[in-house]
Amino acid sequence: QHVPFTVVRYPEMEMVNRSKEFFELLNQRRSVRFISNEPVPREVINNIIRAAGTSPSGAHTEPWTFVVVEDPETKHKIREIIEEEEEINYHKRMGEKWVNDLRKLRTNWVKEYLDTAPFLILIFKQVYGLHSDNRKKTHYYNEISVSIACGILLAAIQNVGLVTVTTTPLNCGPRLRVLLERPVNEKLLMLLPVGYPSKDATVPDLKRKPLEDIMVVV
Amino acid sequence: QHVPFTVVRYPEMEMVNRSKEFFELLNQRRSVRFISNEPVPREVINNIIRAAGTSPSGAHTEPWTFVVVEDPETKHKIREIIEEEEEINYHKRMGEKWVNDLRKLRTNWVKEYLDTAPFLILIFKQVYGLHSDNRKKTHYYNEISVSIACGILLAAIQNVGLVTVTTTPLNCGPRLRVLLERPVNEKLLMLLPVGYPSKDATVPDLKRKPLEDIMVVV
Numbered sequence: 152q153h154v155p156f157t158v159v160r161y162p163e164m165e166m167v168n169r170s171k172e173f174f175e176l177l178n179q180r181r182s183v184r185f186i187s188n189e190p191v192p193r194e195v196i197n198n199i200i201r202a203a204g205t206s207p208s209g210a211h212t213e214p215w216t217f218v219v220v221e222d223p224e225t226k227h228k229i230r231e232i233i234e235e236e237e238e239i240n241y242h243k244r245m246g247e248k249w250v251n252d253l254r255k256l257r258t259n260w261v262k263e264y265l266d267t268a269p270f271l272i273l274i275f276k277q278v279y280g281l282h283s284d285n286r287k288k289t290h291y292y293n294e295i296s297v298s299i300a301c302g303i304l305l306a307a308i309q310n311v312g313l314v315t316v317t318t319t320p321l322n323c324g325p326r327l328r329v330l331l332e333r334p335v336n337e338k339l340l341m342l343l344p345v346g347y348p349s350k351d352a353t354v355p356d357l358k359r360k361p362l363e364d365i366m367v368v369v
Numbered sequence: 370q371h372v373p374f375t376v377v378r379y380p381e382m383e384m385v386n387r388s389k390e391f392f393e394l395l396n397q398r399r400s401v402r403f404i405s406n407e408p409v410p411r412e413v414i415n416n417i418i419r420a421a422g423t424s425p426s427g428a429h430t431e432p433w434t435f436v437v438v439e440d441p442e443t444k445h446k447i448r449e450i451i452e453e454e455e456e457i458n459y460h461k462r463m464g465e466k467w468v469n470d471l472r473k474l475r476t477n478w479v480k481e482y483l484d485t486a487p488f489l490i491l492i493f494k495q496v497y498g499l500h501s502d503n504r505k506k507t508h509y510y511n512e513i514s515v516s517i518a519c520g521i522l523l524a525a526i527q528n529v530g531l532v533t534v535t536t537t538p539l540n541c542g543p544r545l546r547v548l549l550e551r552p553v554n555e556k557l558l559m560l561l562p563v564g565y566p567s568k569d570a571t572v573p574d575l576k577r578k579p580l581e582d583i584m585v586v587v
């Protein structure tokens with residue numbers, strides 16, 4: 152069944168201003184790897200996840216689960232799993248080339264933010280769903296859909312003045328899935344620690360490509 | 370080289386309000402398949418693409434190209450390619466099950482919006498990059514990174530009161546890449562027609578999952 156659709160319509164000047172302000176807000180976003188332990192209101196976390204849940208998804212399958220970890224012991228167990236696997240990644244799995252590519256970002260396998268951030272959000276993609284009679288339901292484009300939802304989540308985090316770093320904990324998915332008691336159709340896609348930046352937070356001095364390097368007009 | 374980092378800090382009440390308002394704005398987003406031919410300011414398109422370009426990316430590779438098509442003839446050629454391939458998809462490649470899953474969305478292979486929308490944005494992922502001496506540069510997690518950028522783009526479109534529909538034109542990538550003269554390291558990920566909804570636009574009467582179905586707290 153289809154229903155009529157309308158949107159709020161802004162005058163052109165206001166549209167241009169809104170587009171500029173939104174860009175300027177998001178352009179201040181940086182991946183922050185130093186997060187303070189100051190508390191953040193749970194209601195804010197609920198609302199940013201609600202925002203992510205408005206994402207489009209292939210055939211409206213909504214193939215995402217957002218696991219919010221606030222329990223300090225569970226956060227610490229997550230840290231142990233990730234640091235253990237990452238140390239192996241750095242020394243054995245990644246190869247010199249990858250380690251070099253990451254050097255300028257100064258990321259390594261010690262991830263204190265996994266303990267200090269008041270919330271860790273682990274985003275799982277549901278690689279298939281289940282009908283009520285237990286038959287498998289195909290989730291078209293589930294990884295792309297969940298990644299889009301994460302893009303919206305990142306914008307929502309920035310919009311409230313909090314920080315995060317987008318991480319893809321390599322080879323940790325299965326152990327984290329078991330730790331968090333998620334079903335077998337869910338696979339870890341991303342982990343976002345969320346909080347305020349710590350007082351002495353620094354970020355790599357990176358530049359972004361200008362518009363003419365990312366846009367082509369035909 | 371690392372530099373100090375700070376963010377705007379909002380009082381808690383304002384954070385909660387901002388998170389709520391952002392959710393409410395995005396919750397009005399719908400995939401709209403009826404787009405009017407009214408012009409949209411190019412500056413708005415530039416700014417929403419600037420916003421998408423603030424996305425994080427694996428090892429800061431920024432592996433995206435946004436091709437903005439405003440030329441009516443090129444739009445029509447795109448439509449021809451997509452409708453041709455989609456008709457084959459519907460009749461031969463997809464199978465009855467997929468066609469059924471899509472029926473409730475009333476999508477089919479006729480896509481008038483490809484002619485009427487003032488802008489088509491085709492988003493290409495750069496599956497690898499090139500160093501200045503022509504050696505290949507690995508683009509870690511390029512599809513996830515570009516999908517995150519598309520999530521930000523969708524939020525930026527919604528924020529200015531325009532509409533789109535997220536589409537992944539199946540099997541059209543190679544022909545569209547050639548038509549738009551993109552290099553071989555770029556692969557089509559998504560196509561977004563952007564404009565105002567047409568006056569008689571309708572959308573499927575879908576509901577979204579409530580928070581308790583997408584969030585788990587530990």
Ligand SMILES: Cc1cc2nc3c(=O)[nH]c(=O)nc-3n(C[C@H](O)[C@H](O)[C@H](O)COP(=O)(O)O)c2cc1C
Nearest residue numbers: 207208209210211292295296399400476535536537
């Ligand atoms: C990765 C992805 C691919 C999609 N592909 C198509 C498509 O090819 N054609 C289409 O009409 N809609 C497509 N959609 C839109 C979905 O059908 C739509 O998001 C879903 O039905 C939910 O509706 P909403 O976006 O209005 O909330 C796609 C969405 C995503 C996220």
Ligand SMILES: Cc1cc2nc3c(=O)[nH]c(=O)nc-3n(C[C@H](O)[C@H](O)[C@H](O)COP(=O)(O)O)c2cc1C
Nearest residue numbers: 181182258317318319425426427428429510513514
């Ligand atoms: C898909 C993806 C995976 C990433 N994985 C990691 C990671 O595992 N660890 C990390 O410290 N940063 C990770 N990043 C963050 C990038 O290094 C960062 O976005 C990039 O350097 C640009 O910096 P900016 O986000 O401050 O603009 C990832 C980013 C993306 C998009």
